[in-house]
Amino acid sequence: MGIKRLKQGRIRMRVPPLEIDLLKTFQRVVTSGSISKTAEDMYLSVSTVTGRIKALEDEVGVPLFVRTGRRIELTDAGAAFVAYVERFMDLIEEGRSRIHARGMAHAGHLNIAATPFFTSYMLPDMIRRFAKKFPKVRLKLSACSNSQVLSLVTQGKADIGMVQEQPQEKGLVRYPLLRDPVIPVVPKGHPLTRLEAIGPEDAASCPILGFDTRSEPWSLLEQWFARHRLVLRVHMEFDHPETLKRYLQPFGAIAFLPGLTVAEELESGDLVSLRMAPPPDIRSSLFMVSRSEASNHAQASQAFMEFALREAAEIAGGAE
Template sequence: MPPPDRSTLENFRLTVFRAVAAQKSFRRAAEALYLTQPAVTQQIKALEAELGASLFDRTGKAVALTPAGELLLHRATEGHDLLVRAQAELASLEGRVAGPLRLAVSMTIVQYILPPMLGRFLRRYPGIALRMQSANTGDVASAVLDGSVDLGLVEGPVHRPELKLEPWLRDELVLVVPAGHPWAGSTISLEDLTAAPLLMRERGSGTREVVDAAIEEAFTAAGLPGPRMIPAMELNSTEALLAYIEQGLGIGFHSRAAVRGRIRMGTLVPVTVKGLKIARDLSFVTLRSTEPRGNAALLLDFLREHRHR
């Protein structure tokens, strides 16, 4: 686990406290902060003496927070986040761009769409320290909601009224089969899908939700009974699913951005499904109650430029 982000305005004892709480170990916290273990212990003892409360239960094998420690961690995290934002906003006022930027990004976007854009952004603003996590759409939404990231990018719908979605790019999902498959390069019917071994993303994935909804809608529009399609495989990795499809173990719906290279190489072939076209918005997700500021707002403006290209 990496050391916690630190604001230069933050009391050092609180930085050490947050590290021990995150690592659940004085030794690992010392390693993460490049300190000696006695130095970490000394800082925690001094903080406990200053507050008049025990912050950690050291009786078990693992270090655990006491109720006082839980309360302090909550407030210390809030304070740290405010200080980090203040630093970024002050730097922006002075014409400098620096400080942390925390992102949560769903799988397709982080693998196939964002890398060249983030590369250009960070070359333009080298003072920004990016921390990014990849997750499915549901987990990205949760990270934005609990404040652990400044901005989220998702590939599916978000069912949280506290969050705001802003469409960014339009994406198409295509059915792909391995080279040599009987359907390769052809057009199939909706009914054909019910007998196919589908390899799909896990539930909670934006791609999975969009595909399930589009197939159900297409069957309804065609006057067909609802499909009973049980995936032959469910994985949380697009790359793994595509590798299994290449090996002839099934077929799947994936972003055109994800399969473009494999189609060009000839290992995967797109298939048209009559009466089924799947498109979706890739979106920014933010708190409805608060407008992004500082580096998050800067990245939003940068990425919006690509919406018109």
């Protein structure tokens, strides 16, 4: 068996065709119990089959068959060798299947339904990298509400769904992607940025801009304020973080937003994250969903799901 090193450090293993042929011939002889029957089935001469068995015996160093009249039977060594040959041939077939599956993942159609949160913040870079890796996959992206995403996936009108709440619908498989921390933010120059840490009373004393106030994270935030005997009063409510962020400076307000929605502004310094004591420790859970017939996933869908899970793991690792 030779090994050839390719460019970029990849290694290709070259198994001489004769070695595979020896093992295939060995398997056929074991099954048929006859050299002549094997020769007939494989469209070979009897001398070729006999030569292959002899070559294999020379390679392993022991006799594999013994003649008993017109039939041949396995020796003890041959019987022990059968299991290893079967395992080897199964691995070869599995490898071929995997390679074929990877090739199929490079083509096809893929329909993704996602909430505006995903289409605005998480998917742009992810889809760009996926499209670069799988340029022959034709993507369609639909932005809609959580309930609409789940409906499209359930009906088979979307291959994959991206939602912000844990789905309860039957017939769907959910894949946890990320638990995005909800961060208290204010515009640069805000008076609260002069404090090393702020308490619930400090936050409640400022105008609070609300986003996604019917979500589970917002409900948990209201409960957190209630535990400190405060009411979370919303000065103004918005249905998209981008709109909300434009109003933070004019109102001198504070907002509690998922980390992904403010990553760019925090990096540029336009927004400042506040340290709260005690911290609310509230996170927005993000999920990917597909229909439960996982074994029937198209290769393009399977490739994207694996890709998305890896990307989400990298985002989570970078946020720690």
